[in-house]
Structures are given as structure tokens and as C-alpha cells.
Amino acid sequence: MTNSIFTIRLKTMNKFLYIAIALIITSCNSKTSSTNTDHSTDNNRLESLEDLTLTQDFKDYWYSGKAEISSYELSQSRYGEMRDGKSVMIFVTEPFNTVDEVKADNPSDDNRPVMKLNVTRNFNTGIYPYSIMSSTFLPLDKKDNAIKISSSIQEWCGHTYMQLNQYDKVYDVSLFSYFQSEQEDYFEVEHVMTENQIPVQLRIDPTSMPTGDLKLIPSLEYLRLKHVETKPYEATASFREIEDGYLYSVRYKDLDRIIAFKTQKEAPYKILSWMERYNDNGQPAVSTGTLIKTLNTPYWSQKGSEYQVLRDSLQL
Structure with a gap:
């Protein structure tokens, strides 16, 4: 039997x-x-798509074999309170393989030149820490939107990961979360400009930023922290010259949210500060980042303990 x-x-x-x-x-x-x-x-x-023309100043600065690392004093609104922390922006140019959709290891006809921005935010909420990181890849050959964006959030309750991949008229979205209501999801959203690409685009030429009414996908960090639906939202963008720089801001009509970036007036148009303001359960929430220090260095080759001093110079 x-x-x-x-x-x-x-x-x-x-x-x-x-x-x-x-x-x-x-x-x-x-x-x-x-x-x-x-x-x-x-x-x-x-x-x-229209070709993107890069100035010689841009090429001299960004194709020097170094990355630009900037540290920021972070004031992050979370759970109705202000949290002090640090943020870092790492800008670097590199080849992007459009087939595997990752940084290219070797020359190929499938590669596109991109500027990559990695942004980190680290702060504490009471006893437990938050660590947020996003990566944005913006093409440098054509006037195009970001071709890939990924973002992850780690804290003691769990972690989430979200990714957008550009395909023709849509973004393919992947979402993984420890929240039962989100769990694992795959879907598409309309291919429009993304908030994550704004600081990268500003580094090319702030004066050419789009203004007026537009559709915009909010930053992945905001979408996950606030659990807002991932889709394009109606927004209005404005650009103006101020005494010590340029100011680019966006107001989301349906989200009651405003973001703004301040840059230098001259190339390489360093990001001097940024701000995010929105309604958080009936209360105003404001997060800001203010530049501390910038280093131009090939950080990927500086793994030895003797380079620890560079973190001190960035006040990290």
C-alpha cells in the first residue's frame, strides 16, 4: 500500500x-x-528624440574620471516631527547598457551615456534609524527622461524597494514591500518626466528646465514614505534667477506638495539646497537639505582605511 x-x-x-x-x-x-x-x-x-548638446565646460568637468560627492545637512519630516540627519548626492557619468538596464561593463552598441545620481538620506526616528537611497539614470545623448530609477528604504520595521524602467511610452514599475497592502506588485505608468531626474537635469543646464503646466511622477522616496499611488500628477513648474543662484520649483496640484532646488548660477550648477513641503495628515511637513561640502574624487578606488579622512571632510 x-x-x-x-x-x-x-x-x-x-x-x-x-x-x-x-x-x-x-x-x-x-x-x-x-x-x-x-x-x-x-x-x-x-x-x-532631439540630440542633447553638451558644452565643453560640461565635458571637462564630468568626464575627468571623477565623481562629485556633496554632503548636506538634512532636516527630515517624519511622523509629525523634524529629524536631523545627513544626505549625500553622488553624481557621476557612466555608460548604461540598455539591454540589461544596468551600468555597462564593456563597450557596446547597446550602451547610452548617462549621468547617474545616487542620493542617500540617513536619520533617526526615536530609537530606530532610517536609511533611504535612490539611483537615477538620465541619458546624455538625447533630450529624454530618466531611463531607470530605483529606490530603497530600510528601517527596523522592514524595507521596501521600488524600480521604474523606461519602455517607449510607459514605465515598467516593480514594487516590493514588507507592508501586506503592497507586498509585491508589477504595473505600468505613463512615460512622463520624473521628479527624481530634476536634480540631474539641473546639472546640465538649469535655464532649459521645463516650466508651466506639466505631468510629473513624484519621487520614489515620497511615493513610498507616504504610500501615494504611483502615477503622473498634474503640476506647475517655475524657474527664476535669484541673487545667489537659480531656483527651480514644482507645485503638485492634487498632492498639496511643493518641491524646490537651488543651484549655482555658473557651471557645473552645483545643488546648493533643496526643499520639500507637503500636507501630512492636516499638518505642514517640511524637509530640507543644505550643502555642507563637495569633493571631486574617484571614490570607487578609495576603499582603504587611509581614505576615512575624506568622510571627515564631508562631515559624515
Whole structure:
């Protein structure tokens, strides 16, 4: 009796194994076909975009084999209170492989030049810490929106991860969260300008930033911290010259939220400060970042203990 049951179970397992293998093969073939189609469609869209012209000053500064690291005094609103912390912006140019959608290891026709911005925010809420990081890849060959954005938040309750990948007229969105209401999700949103790309775009030429009414996808950090629906929102952008720099601001009409960035007047248009203000359960919430120090250095090769002093100079 026991042997018969074992034999039945083994046959059943084999049957399911064959089905699974067949599904995997079919899925792989479909994925290959879809990928080729998507890649062709994206190439057609790319060819229709206007070329981006970079100044010689831009090239001299950003293609010197170094990254720009800027530290900021952070004042972060969270849970109805202001939290002191530190933020860091790391700007660097690099090749981006459009097939694998990651930093390219080798030269390829599938690569696009991008400026990458990694932003970190670290602060404490009572006994436990928050660590937030986002990565934004903005093309430097065409006047285009960010081709990839990812953001993660870690704190003692758990962690979340969100990613947007540009495909023709949409962004493919992936979301992983420790919240039951969010869990794991995959969906598409309309391909429009993103808030995460604003500080990167400002570094190219603040005076060419779009103004007036526009659609904008809020920053991934805001979407996850406030659990707001991921979609384009109606907004109004403005640009003005002030005494000691340029000020670019955006007001979201339906979110009761304003963001602003202040830059230098001259290249390389360093981000001097930024601000975010929104309604938090009926109370005004304001977060700000104010520049402390900037270093231009190839940080990826500075792993030794002797480089610890560079953190001190950034006041980190």
C-alpha cells in the first residue's frame, strides 16, 4: 500500500515537473520575442528624440574620471516631527547598457551615456534609524527622461524597494514591500518626466528646465514614505534667477506638495539646497537639505582605511 502511494506521488511529481519545464521553455521563448520587439520599439522612439548638446565646460568637468560627492545637512519630516540627519548626492557619468538596464561593463552598441545620481538620506526616528537611497539614470545623448530609477528604504520595521524602467511610452514599475497592502506588485505608468531626474537635469543646464503646466511622477522616496499611488500628477513648474543662484520649483496640484532646488548660477550648477513641503495628515511637513561640502574624487578606488579622512571632510 505504501509503495503504491509512493509510486502515484512520484508519477504525479514527474508530471508536474514536465509541465513546469514546458512552461519555462515557452516563457523563455516568449520573453526573448517580447524583448526583441521592445528593444526595436525603443530604438524607434530614441531616433525620434532631439540630440542633447553638451558644452565643453560640461565635458571637462564630468568626464575627468571623477565623481562629485556633496554632503548636506538634512532636516527630515517624519511622523509629525523634524529629524536631523545627513544626505549625500553622488553624481557621476557612466555608460548604461540598455539591454540589461544596468551600468555597462564593456563597450557596446547597446550602451547610452548617462549621468547617474545616487542620493542617500540617513536619520533617526526615536530609537530606530532610517536609511533611504535612490539611483537615477538620465541619458546624455538625447533630450529624454530618466531611463531607470530605483529606490530603497530600510528601517527596523522592514524595507521596501521600488524600480521604474523606461519602455517607449510607459514605465515598467516593480514594487516590493514588507507592508501586506503592497507586498509585491508589477504595473505600468505613463512615460512622463520624473521628479527624481530634476536634480540631474539641473546639472546640465538649469535655464532649459521645463516650466508651466506639466505631468510629473513624484519621487520614489515620497511615493513610498507616504504610500501615494504611483502615477503622473498634474503640476506647475517655475524657474527664476535669484541673487545667489537659480531656483527651480514644482507645485503638485492634487498632492498639496511643493518641491524646490537651488543651484549655482555658473557651471557645473552645483545643488546648493533643496526643499520639500507637503500636507501630512492636516499638518505642514517640511524637509530640507543644505550643502555642507563637495569633493571631486574617484571614490570607487578609495576603499582603504587611509581614505576615512575624506568622510571627515564631508562631515559624515
